[in-house]
Amino acid sequence: MPVDKPLRADAQRKREALLATAREVFDAGDFFDLRFDDFARLAGVGTGTLYRHFPTREALAEAVYRDEVAALAAHAHRLRDTLPAAEALATFLRGVVDHIAAHQGLARTLATLMADRSGALAEGSRALEDAVTDLVAAAVRDGAVRDDVDAGAVMMALHGIGAAHDRPEWRTEADGVITLVLDGLRRRRPARGQESAR
Amino acid sequence: MPVDKPLRADAQRKREALLATAREVFDAGDFFDLRFDDFARLAGVGTGTLYRHFPTREALAEAVYRDEVAALAAHAHRLRDTLPAAEALATFLRGVVDHIAAHQGLARTLATLMADRSGALAEGSRALEDAVTDLVAAAVRDGAVRDDVDAGAVMMALHGIGAAHDRPEWRTEADGVITLVLDGLRRRRPARGQESAR
DNA sequence: CAAAATATGGAGATAATCTCCATATGTCAA
DNA sequence: TTGACATATGGAGATTATCTCCATATTTTG
Numbered sequence: 240m241p242v243d244k245p246l247r248a249d250a251q252r253k254r255e256a257l258l259a260t261a262r263e264v265f266d267a268g269d270f271f272d273l274r275f276d277d278f279a280r281l282a283g284v285g286t287g288t289l290y291r292h293f294p295t296r297e298a299l300a301e302a303v304y305r306d307e308v309a310a311l312a313a314h315a316h317r318l319r320d321t322l323p324a325a326e327a328l329a330t331f332l333r334g335v336v337d338h339i340a341a342h343q344g345l346a347r348t349l350a351t352l353m354a355d356r357s358g359a360l361a362e363g364s365r366a367l368e369d370a371v372t373d374l375v376a377a378a379v380r381d382g383a384v385r386d387d388v389d390a391g392a393v394m395m396a397l398h399g400i401g402a403a404h405d406r407p408e409w410r411t412e413a414d415g416v417i418t419l420v421l422d423g424l425r426r427r428r429p430a431r432g433q434e435s436a437r
Numbered sequence: 438m439p440v441d442k443p444l445r446a447d448a449q450r451k452r453e454a455l456l457a458t459a460r461e462v463f464d465a466g467d468f469f470d471l472r473f474d475d476f477a478r479l480a481g482v483g484t485g486t487l488y489r490h491f492p493t494r495e496a497l498a499e500a501v502y503r504d505e506v507a508a509l510a511a512h513a514h515r516l517r518d519t520l521p522a523a524e525a526l527a528t529f530l531r532g533v534v535d536h537i538a539a540h541q542g543l544a545r546t547l548a549t550l551m552a553d554r555s556g557a558l559a560e561g562s563r564a565l566e567d568a569v570t571d572l573v574a575a576a577v578r579d580g581a582v583r584d585d586v587d588a589g590a591v592m593m594a595l596h597g598i599g600a601a602h603d604r605p606e607w608r609t610e611a612d613g614v615i616t617l618v619l620d621g622l623r624r625r626r627p628a629r630g631q632e633s634a635r
Numbered sequence: 636c637a638a639a640a641t642a643t644g645g646a647g648a649t650a651a652t653c654t655c656c657a658t659a660t661g662t663c664a665a
Numbered sequence: 666t667t668g669a670c671a672t673a674t675g676g677a678g679a680t681t682a683t684c685t686c687c688a689t690a691t692t693t694t695g
Contacts, residue, residue: 399597
């Protein structure tokens with residue numbers, strides 16, 4: 240696998256300009272009203288340059304998303320190092336909702352763009368997934384959380400929260416999902432009639 | 438509000454041909470490799486006709502989705518009338534996962550198409566939402582389910598399951614989400630230290 | 636069975652995406 | 666420095682997809 244050579248200085252600059260502009264436009268929710276060519280002008284870059292750096296809208300989204308996710312993952316690690324596992328997990332999940340709420344436009348845009356070839360999302364969110372897996376595993380080790388449900392399920396729930404932008408009661412419902420997930424994760428009192436898993 | 442006049446016989450026929458073809462192509466996952474114009478040819482219909490019936494790809498998806506949802510909602514009502522509330526809810530949610538699993542391609546395509554102007558989805562899934570709300574409300578009345586989390590949260594979780602197609606462990610994770618939601622919904626023993634809601 | 640109403644197909648206008656390359660900018664070795 | 670080589674740039678124009686329009690066809694109605 241060939242290590243990608245470092246970009247030339249000007250290329251680096253243009254790339255960053257594109258990402259910065261993307262962030263702004265995403266957040267303002269204006270991305271879909273904009274011709275991709277016009278987006279290039281807006282970032283002060285020629286069409287060709289835009290396409291060389293990001294061959295599609297999705298590629299652009301992926302790059303933005305990757306950064307976003309890196310920030311979240313970093314937060315997760317910080318929490319893991321300072322709180323008891325169960326609490327770290329809870330705080331983190333609540334924090335993700337806060338984060339999304341604070342960047343509605345961005346979240347909407349990313350969710351929309353990633354919807355198709357969402358392998359991109361899967362790829363870009365690896366770091367987030369790892370962070371969540373990590374937090375869950377720690378909580379399981381502590382005995383605070385059941386061990387028969389995969390961390391992937393938590394990711395899926397988060398995905399739902401991110402993708403269901405535009406529900407009028409988004410915030411309330413998102414908090415509700417987190418509550419259900421956290422309560423659902425709590426270690427069941429071992430064997431007591433009522434089984435729930437299939 | 439003007440009641441929409443009945444379609445002329447041939448119009449009705451064409452419309453159905455379009456929907457039938459859409460279903461097939463969606464399910465095969467080929468929809469995005471197809472020019473919209475070519476889709477028309479495939480359905481044996483002129484471009485103009487296609488556009489008159491469904492002005493956008495999304496409008497087409499919405500129509501398909503609406504039918505899909507109607508079937509699910511009907512199933513929900515059947516369950517509600519034959520099982521205890523809590524069981525009806527559980528069976529229904531598991532059933533939704535089964536249904537999606539059995540129509541992967543369709544689910545993927547719909548999720549993708551609805552991602553943008555997803556008001557369409559919100560509209561089309563009203564029936565599903567009502568059904569879920571109904572099942573949850575009944576279970577709450579029975580005292581089997583907590584009353585402090587909105588049924589909308591359950592919808593959101595379902596949305597996540599539908600939108601997160603293409604996760605390699607989809608099935609397992611989807612079942613996991615349902616398990617978490619169901620266990621999370623179970624009525625908490627009232628007041629006993631550990632509070633979970635925010 | 637006309638006449639009115641409604642619907643059809645597909646050629647062509649419109650609009651967005653993407654490619655290509657002459658020119659500019661950066662890098663590096665001597 | 667500087668010159669030679671490698672890399673990157675912008676934007677005009679080719680390519681492709683979307684959508685409109687209307688002369689013609691089909692259905693309905695009186």
